[in-house]
Amino acid sequence: MNFTLHIWRQKSLDCAGDFVTYQVDNIDADTSFLEMLDYLNEQLITQGEDAIVFDYDCREGICGACSLVINGYPHGEKSATTTCQLYMREYKDQRELWVEPWRANSFPVIKDLTVDRSAFDSIIQSGGYISLHTGSAPEANNILIEKHASDEAFNAAACIGCGACVVVCPNASATLFVAAKVSHLALLPQGDIESKDRAKRMIGKMEDEGFGSCSNHRHCERVCPKGVSLQNITRMNKILG
Amino acid sequence: MLESFEPIGPLENKWKKHLFDLALVAPQNRDKHKVIVVGTGLAGASLCATLGEAGYKVSSFCFQDSPRRAHSIAAQGGINATKNYQNDGDSVWRLFYDTIKGGDFRARESSVYRLAELSNNIIDQAVAQGVPFAREYSGYLANRSFGGTQVSRTFYARGQTGQQLLLGAYSAMSRQVDAGKVTHHSRAEMLDLIMVGDKARGIVVRDLVSGKLSTHLADCVVLCTGGYSNAYYLSTNAKGCNTSAIWRAYKQGAYFANPSFTQIHPTCIPPTGENQSKLTLMSESLRNDGRIWAPKHIKDCEKNPKDIKEEDRDYFLERMYPAFANLVPRDVASRAVKHICDEGRGVGVKIHGKRLGIYLDFNKVINDIGLSKVEEKYGNLFEMYERITNEDPYAVPMKIYPAPHYSMGGLWVDYNLMTTLDGLFAGGEANFSDHGANRLGASALMQGLADGYFILPQTIANYLARNSFDEINEDHVEVKQALDSVKHRINQLMHAPQAQFSPEYFHQRLGKVLWEACGMSRERAQLEQAIVDISVLKEEFWQKIKVTGVDQDLNQTLERAGRVADFIELGILMCKDALNREESCGAHARVEHLSEAGGARRNDEDFSYAAAWEYLKEEFKLHKEHLNFEFIKPTVRNYK
Numbered sequence: 001m002n003f004t005l006h007i008w009r010q011k012s013l014d015c016a017g018d019f020v021t022y023q024v025d026n027i028d029a030d031t032s033f034l035e036m037l038d039y040l041n042e043q044l045i046t047q048g049e050d051a052i053v054f055d056y057d058c059r060e061g062i063c064g065a066c067s068l069v070i071n072g073y074p075h076g077e078k079s080a081t082t083t084c085q086l087y088m089r090e091y092k093d094q095r096e097l098w099v100e101p102w103r104a105n106s107f108p109v110i111k112d113l114t115v116d117r118s119a120f121d122s123i124i125q126s127g128g129y130i131s132l133h134t135g136s137a138p139e140a141n142n143i144l145i146e147k148h149a150s151d152e153a154f155n156a157a158a159c160i161g162c163g164a165c166v167v168v169c170p171n172a173s174a175t176l177f178v179a180a181k182v183s184h185l186a187l188l189p190q191g192d193i194e195s196k197d198r199a200k201r202m203i204g205k206m207e208d209e210g211f212g213s214c215s216n217h218r219h220c221e222r223v224c225p226k227g228v229s230l231q232n233i234t235r236m237n238k239i240l241g
Numbered sequence: 242m243l244e245s246f247e248p249i250g251p252l253e254n255k256w257k258k259h260l261f262d263l264a265l266v267a268p269q270n271r272d273k274h275k276v277i278v279v280g281t282g283l284a285g286a287s288l289c290a291t292l293g294e295a296g297y298k299v300s301s302f303c304f305q306d307s308p309r310r311a312h313s314i315a316a317q318g319g320i321n322a323t324k325n326y327q328n329d330g331d332s333v334w335r336l337f338y339d340t341i342k343g344g345d346f347r348a349r350e351s352s353v354y355r356l357a358e359l360s361n362n363i364i365d366q367a368v369a370q371g372v373p374f375a376r377e378y379s380g381y382l383a384n385r386s387f388g389g390t391q392v393s394r395t396f397y398a399r400g401q402t403g404q405q406l407l408l409g410a411y412s413a414m415s416r417q418v419d420a421g422k423v424t425h426h427s428r429a430e431m432l433d434l435i436m437v438g439d440k441a442r443g444i445v446v447r448d449l450v451s452g453k454l455s456t457h458l459a460d461c462v463v464l465c466t467g468g469y470s471n472a473y474y475l476s477t478n479a480k481g482c483n484t485s486a487i488w489r490a491y492k493q494g495a496y497f498a499n500p501s502f503t504q505i506h507p508t509c510i511p512p513t514g515e516n517q518s519k520l521t522l523m524s525e526s527l528r529n530d531g532r533i534w535a536p537k538h539i540k541d542c543e544k545n546p547k548d549i550k551e552e553d554r555d556y557f558l559e560r561m562y563p564a565f566a567n568l569v570p571r572d573v574a575s576r577a578v579k580h581i582c583d584e585g586r587g588v589g590v591k592i593h594g595k596r597l598g599i600y601l602d603f604n605k606v607i608n609d610i611g612l613s614k615v616e617e618k619y620g621n622l623f624e625m626y627e628r629i630t631n632e633d634p635y636a637v638p639m640k641i642y643p644a645p646h647y648s649m650g651g652l653w654v655d656y657n658l659m660t661t662l663d664g665l666f667a668g669g670e671a672n673f674s675d676h677g678a679n680r681l682g683a684s685a686l687m688q689g690l691a692d693g694y695f696i697l698p699q700t701i702a703n704y705l706a707r708n709s710f711d712e713i714n715e716d717h718v719e720v721k722q723a724l725d726s727v728k729h730r731i732n733q734l735m736h737a738p739q740a741q742f743s744p745e746y747f748h749q750r751l752g753k754v755l756w757e758a759c760g761m762s763r764e765r766a767q768l769e770q771a772i773v774d775i776s777v778l779k780e781e782f783w784q785k786i787k788v789t790g791v792d793q794d795l796n797q798t799l800e801r802a803g804r805v806a807d808f809i810e811l812g813i814l815m816c817k818d819a820l821n822r823e824e825s826c827g828a829h830a831r832v833e834h835l836s837e838a839g840g841a842r843r844n845d846e847d848f849s850y851a852a853a854w855e856y857l858k859e860e861f862k863l864h865k866e867h868l869n870f871e872f873i874k875p876t877v878r879n880y881k
């Protein structure tokens with residue numbers, strides 16, 4: 001397969017960026033999207049050019065590092081999928097691809113396709129935990145948890161912190177990300193006790209970090225690679241009362 | 242002689258007694274001590290959380306953009322503990338026994354026993370943090386069984402156990418960041434260890450965004466930097482996993498133990514083409530219900546598996562190992578799969594004339610318990626498989642093949658998890674650990690967390706209490722020297738005399754040599770040749786490595802080049818170690834020392850030791866930690 005790639009190149013936050021067009025040929029359909037970029041980078045290095053920078057690590061859809069907007073869609077058009085899990089066979093009909101970084105006020109571009117998502121860490125630091133003294137804990141089976149609640153908590157905890165929900169949101173809000181954590185912990189008896197305070201602190205931090213607030217556009221749920229549901233936002237709103 | 246500082250006395254009392262003998266730091270003095278933790282995966286994050294909680298000043302570092310993305314996040318299957326909730330006869334002793342036997346009698350008894358003892362606390366800790374482990378309808382925790390054992394002691398969170406455990410540790414660590422006890426640096430790579438006199442006192446760090454180098458100093462340094470399976474280029478590890486931190490430490494004098502003990506995991510998705518950047522593991526838990534088979538006849542290998550009649554299928558693990566069947570340990574399963582494919586009975590695409598794949602079939606379990614139950618158990622794994630291969634495993638059996646997965650080798654540590662360098666500790670996959678020559682499933686998460694939550698916080702306190710630390714600052718000669726040598730090395734990488742080839746090019750070449758010579762089977766002549774080949778590759782690397790861009794910038798090509806340079810040197814040591822070990826044990830299969838049935842033939846008389854290698858300029862010097870089996874008598878590992 002052959003592709004024409006228009007890739008966002010930007011030297012640093014202070015420099016202006018622009019799309020640069022590259023041609024890649026003879027790509028196997030089973031090549032992943034990121035492997036195609038690797039392949040292009042190998043060519044760039046051979047030509048003596050600076051390779052395109054993009055984030056990745058696990059390449060299995062679990063670490064949340066990869067973060068590309070492809071033809072306008074965070075993580076590409078395919079639903080419930082991270083960028084690293086895209087394969088070129090999905091682009092049979094789209095031979096021209098536009099590749100951009102996550103764009104949001106609170107995720108400043110570092111270089112090319114890489115952005116700074118440390119605001120997410122700050123939000124977790126503001127309260128995304130159970131305030132337990134690490135090192136001492138009661139016998140695990142003393143805390144019984146209804147299976148349904150536990151499964152729901154897991155569904156919320158499946159968030160990989162990628163930030164796609166922010167990028168797609170017209171307000172660049174991180175509400176789904178925050179609600180996923182608030183919900184995960186609130187659904188468990190050992191986490192529920194601090195729920196309200198936790199939610200307040202995390203939402204407060206989210207605003208301090210410059211994310212917008214939620215006005216129910218509902219795009220976030222659609223792009224979330226882990227299917228984190230909007231119900232988590234409803235649950236969080238109830239907790240905040 | 243290597244001194245392991247194992248306490249003497251009955252096995253059950255060793256750790257308890259040791260805990261009592263360890264010195265403590267009084268609460269009001271703790272914030273006078275600073276500890277550097279490199280790596281914030283399960284081992285590092287849990288350690289930061291615990292040290293912060295205790296009141297020490299902690300500086301932590303990771304190369305990803307957040308601690309939550311460490312490679313631990315990818316662990317799928319589960320974590321062991323001896324809770325015996327299933328009342329199936331489990332006990333601390335049994336987990337200890339299974340681990341020693343699984344490791345083919347090449348691990349230290351006292352350390353392994355302690356690991357088994359601590360396993361239960363880990364589950365308590367994780368549940369209290371909100372880790373959503375699988376549960377039964379009654380609300381109690383659920384378990385499943387995992388390769389190499391006959392009890393059900395594995396706790397799991399769907400196929401994402403590592404993710405949930407890491408998020409637990411990360412949240413506890415984040416709480417300490419908020420409390421001002423832990424200062425964390427993301428996108429920061431340790432490039433060297435700083436020794437002041439005979440003590441480890443700091444690290445040289447490159448800020449991966451700006452490219453700036455800086456030095457960080459403390460009373461001691463802990464490396465929790467993960468494993469080195471990426472030496473093989475293609476492995477199940479995340480792309481960033483590397484050996485650099487421990488290799489730098491090795492070159493500063495820390496001994497490196499059992500470098501050739503690398504685990505090849507049987508159930509991975511087979512490679513498909515040239516551009517492939519990594520291999521994907523399909524969790525071992527699939528072997529609980531999936532049946533492994535290959536066609537009996539070579540002529541059937543190209544057929545659609547559905548068209549191969551039941552009597553023409555060879556369920557070879559069930560045939561060869563009736564007692565453990567599809568649940569034999571990883572090394573045993575991998576060798577059997579290789580054997581079948583070498584016979585020409587592999588399936589899937591042909592690469593270099595061989596089909597590298599066999600079937601993992603779920604037809605029986607789907608018929609037995611129904612599709613929805615199977616979906617609940619393995620849904621996300623099946624989905625992942627389909628996403629990658631474009632084939633539906635509910636309808637067609639999966640194709641799998643072994644791939645490098647875990648490194649049992651690592652920095653040699655004593656019972657206190659301290660390396661041979663004073664003040665340098667190692668935890669998690671970075672140390673040579675408790676898994677001997679082969680790791681059992683669901684035991685790496687357990688070990689990383691035991692190290693981080695429970696062992697290191699105590700032994701580090703002891704070290705801090707028993708030593709005094711001179712004030713040092715960035716102007717100290719040895720600190721400046723360390724910084725200068727890092728600068729020099731970066732310069733060499735940026736400006737090779739005949740810059741021509743990318744880091745990937747060298748990495749792939751190294752991977753090929755290692756996989757052939759030091760992979761699933763090893764043989765003298767091939768290892769000797771590999772050492773020559775890798776040495777040549779090393780020369781060529783420093784002449785021809787091509788790094789574009791500049792060093793004072795985010796430059797992933799430069800990051801990779803530095804890591805590949807270390808992998809190349811490690812590759813030589815892996816082959817040396819494999820060559821030295823004239824026996825087969827666990828994952829280390831020397832062709833010269835296999836039984837006729839392909840089983841590993843250990844040589845306890847000559848090799849009942851951990852091989853700890855010392856770096857002496859261009860030489861490697863072998864030191865031996867003799868392993869005494871006081872409590873379990875080494876036997877032939879038999880899974881029939």
Ligand SMILES: Cc1cc2nc3c(=O)[nH]c(=O)nc-3n(C[C@H](O)[C@H](O)[C@H](O)COP(=O)(O)OP(=O)(O)OC[C@H]3O[C@@H](n4cnc5c(N)ncnc54)[C@H](O)[C@@H]3O)c2cc1C
Pocket residue numbers: 279280281282283284285302303304305308311312313314315316317318319320402403429430431432465466467468477478479482483485486522646647668669670671682683684685686687689
């Ligand atoms: C696909 C897969 C599935 C697995 N499944 C299981 C399972 O089900 N059960 C089980 O028990 N085990 C499993 N394992 C093994 C287990 O996940 C790992 O052994 C374990 O998570 C390692 O944890 P760690 O904390 O030692 O290292 P890691 O999680 O790898 O963390 C390493 C840390 O070190 C940092 N680092 C590395 N080098 C540097 C440097 N130079 N400078 C700064 N920072 C650095 C990284 O940024 C990272 O924070 C699996 C492994 C793989 C590959």
Ligand code: SF4
Pocket residue numbers: 158159160161162163164165166176177180223224225226227228
């Ligand atoms: S909620 Fe979904 S889209 Fe948002 S950060 Fe989490 S995984 Fe990514």
Ligand code: FES
Pocket residue numbers: 055056057058059060061062063064065066082083084085
């Ligand atoms: S690289 Fe880890 S989720 Fe994509």
